[in-house]
Amino acid sequence: MAKSKKSQRSTEESLTQSAEETRAFGRKLAGRLRPGDCLLLTGELGAGKTTLVQGLAEGLGLDPKEIISPTFVLIREHDGKIPLFHMDAYRIGNARELLEVGLAEYFQRSGITVIEWGEKVRGSVPSDAIEILLEIVKGDLRRIRLIRPKKS
Ligand SMILES: Nc1ncnc2c1ncn2[C@@H]1O[C@H](COP(=O)(O)OP(=O)(O)OP(=O)(O)O)[C@@H](O)[C@H]1O
Ligand SMILES: [Mg+2]
Numbered sequence: 001m002a003k004s005k006k007s008q009r010s011t012e013e014s015l016t017q018s019a020e021e022t023r024a025f026g027r028k029l030a031g032r033l034r035p036g037d038c039l040l041l042t043g044e045l046g047a048g049k050t051t052l053v054q055g056l057a058e059g060l061g062l063d064p065k066e067i068i069s070p071t072f073v074l075i076r077e078h079d080g081k082i083p084l085f086h087m088d089a090y091r092i093g094n095a096r097e098l099l100e101v102g103l104a105e106y107f108q109r110s111g112i113t114v115i116e117w118g119e120k121v122r123g124s125v126p127s128d129a130i131e132i133l134l135e136i137v138k139g140d141l142r143r144i145r146l147i148r149p150k151k152s
Contacts, residue, residue, distance in 0.1 A: 012146045015137070022048045022134075023064070025144060026055020035082050035110035038125050040118025043134030048142050049116040052134065056114060057084055069116065074101055083111035090117045095124040 016022045029052075033039075039056075041049040054064035062080045070076040070088045074097070078084040085106045092098060098121055106113050107126055115121060118131070131147040 008150050010148045010150075014144045014146075016048075016142045016144060018140050019048065019051045022051045022142060022144070023055030023058065026052040026057075027059035028055075029146075030056050030059025030112075033082075033112050035112065036107065037112050038107060038129040039112070039114040040122060040125065040129050040131045041114060041116050041134065042119045042131065044136065047134040047136055048144075049134060052132065052144070053084075053086055053114055053116070056112070057086075060084055060112065074098060075106075077111075083109065085109075085111050085113045086116075087113065088116040089120040092120065095121040099124060 014025060016025055041052065043049055050067060050069045054067045057067045057078060058064040060080055060082050062078050062084060066078060067086065069090075070086055071090050074087060074092070076086045078086065087098060087103070089098060095103070103121070103124060113125075115125070118125070118129075122129075128149050133145040133147070135143040135145075137143050
């Protein structure tokens, strides 16, 4: 895993070669998160955003089988020791539509908020949100970049 620092941002880059490796990335990431954290997932259709959330859920002690893209409902809540709020901004025109279904309130609720197509709502989430960019390199190979606004 390569690390680099640019001003206040820290970037980590990983490669995964299968969906299971991306789930493992998510499981490991879960252990580094705290209640109240927000993750923005960016990457084209099929890049592996939902797959990563499945790993994240597992790492939080939730059933990964319950994780499906909340494309039509916008938000799915998963209750556990640390709740997971899984959102999908794919179908929305702008952040207002997620704000209307209560986006801002989720940040007060001591859970982990993860938003697929998160780049669409970047201006409406806490400034310390973690960005995860998933890129299809070739076949099953994915590049995952994790960007934290501040080193912590
Ligand atoms: N390295 C990999 N990481 C993640 N998924 C992979 C990988 N290699 C192959 N895949 C496959 O790619 C697909 C990723 O689907 P997934 O639903 O996670 O993508 P998504 O980014 O959430 O797409 P959407 O934008 O439609 O919600 C799955 O079928 C998965 O098995
Ligand atoms: Mg998805």
